[in-house]
Amino acid sequence: GQQVMQIPQYQHVQEGEDFTTYCNSSTTLSNIQWYKQRPGGHPVFLIQLVKSGEVKKQKRLTFQFGEAKKNSSLHITATQTTDVGTYFCASQQGGSEKLVFGKGTKLTVNP
Amino acid sequence: DAGVIQSPRHEVTEMGQEVTLRCKPISGHNSLFWYRQTMMRGLELLIYFNNNVPIDDSGMPEDRFSAKMPNASFSTLKIQPSEPRDSAVYFCASSYYSGGPSYEQYFGPGTRLTVT
Numbered sequence A: 001g002q003q004v005m006q007i008p009q010y011q012h013v014q015e016g017e018d019f020t021t022y023c024n025s026s027t028t029l030s031n032i033q034w035y036k037q038r039p040g041g042h043p044v045f046l047i048q049l050v051k052s053g054e055v056k057k058q059k060r061l062t063f064q065f066g067e068a069k070k071n072s073s074l075h076i077t078a079t080q081t082t083d084v085g086t087y088f089c090a091s092q093q094g095g096s097e098k099l100v101f102g103k104g105t106k107l108t109v110n111p
Numbered sequence B: 001d002a003g004v005i006q007s008p009r010h011e012v013t014e015m016g017q018e019v020t021l022r023c024k025p026i027s028g029h030n031s032l033f034w035y036r037q038t039m040m041r042g043l044e045l046l047i048y049f050n051n052n053v054p055i056d057d058s059g060m061p062e063d064r065f066s067a068k069m070p071n072a073s074f075s076t077l078k079i080q081p082s083e084p085r086d087s088a089v090y091f092c093a094s095s096y097y098s099g100g101p102s103y104e105q106y107f108g109p110g111t112r113l114t115v116t
Helices: none
Strands: A005-009 A009-015 A021-026 A034-036 A043-049 A055-058 A061-065 A073-074 A087-094 A099-101 A103-108 B005-007 B010-013 B019-024 B031-038 B042-050 B053-056 B065-071 B074-079 B088-095 B111-115
Touching: A021 A087, A034 A073, A034 B065, A043 A061, A061 B031, A073 A087, A099 B042, A099 B088, B005 B088, B010 B019, B019 B088, B019 B111, B031 B074, B042 B065, B053 B065, B065 B088, B074 B088
Parallel strands: A009 A103, B010 B111
Antiparallel strands: A005 A021, A021 A073, A034 A043, A034 A087, A055 A061, A061 A073, A087 A099, A087 A103, B005 B019, B019 B074, B031 B042, B031 B088, B042 B053, B065 B074, B088 B111
């Protein structure tokens, strides 16, 4: 079935540095969702991208969907300690509403 | 809205015992998902329901796992008999789906299961 590969698996940054996580697929994705899971918490929906080349921003977070709809990225500008957590991408599988989640990128921020 | 409600939040049981996890989805949502999360395997979909009907149970590990959704406001995931390798965090999530692109899924707080 469809899989999404996420890199890096871990990322440690100093507060104020930027952070980027990437999500890649060998097949065309119909859409991509991003979730954040704080330590000890549950995944929380951040955003969904549907259109080729789409770019969306949420304050310091920028989400992109590739032109070929085979990759996506989440970029955080000037990280803060509140950004700590694991970021997951997820793609819709086939024509169903089933989501396939990437393994996630665990972000730690050193104050 | 109270969000997705799961119980219990923590469960410690001995190998061989039956475990039942419970979930109440958000009112008005018509899809419900059960996930398992471990360090090794990440977040895995076990089964999902749409309008109370199981649609895809291909992620259910084996016959020891079963799930039901008797009505729109309640679902259970049962493990019988439980084994130490079942230790994980089990999440329930719900969404509203009417075809086309998936809608966002709302996750419950999870049940942390430890089987000794």
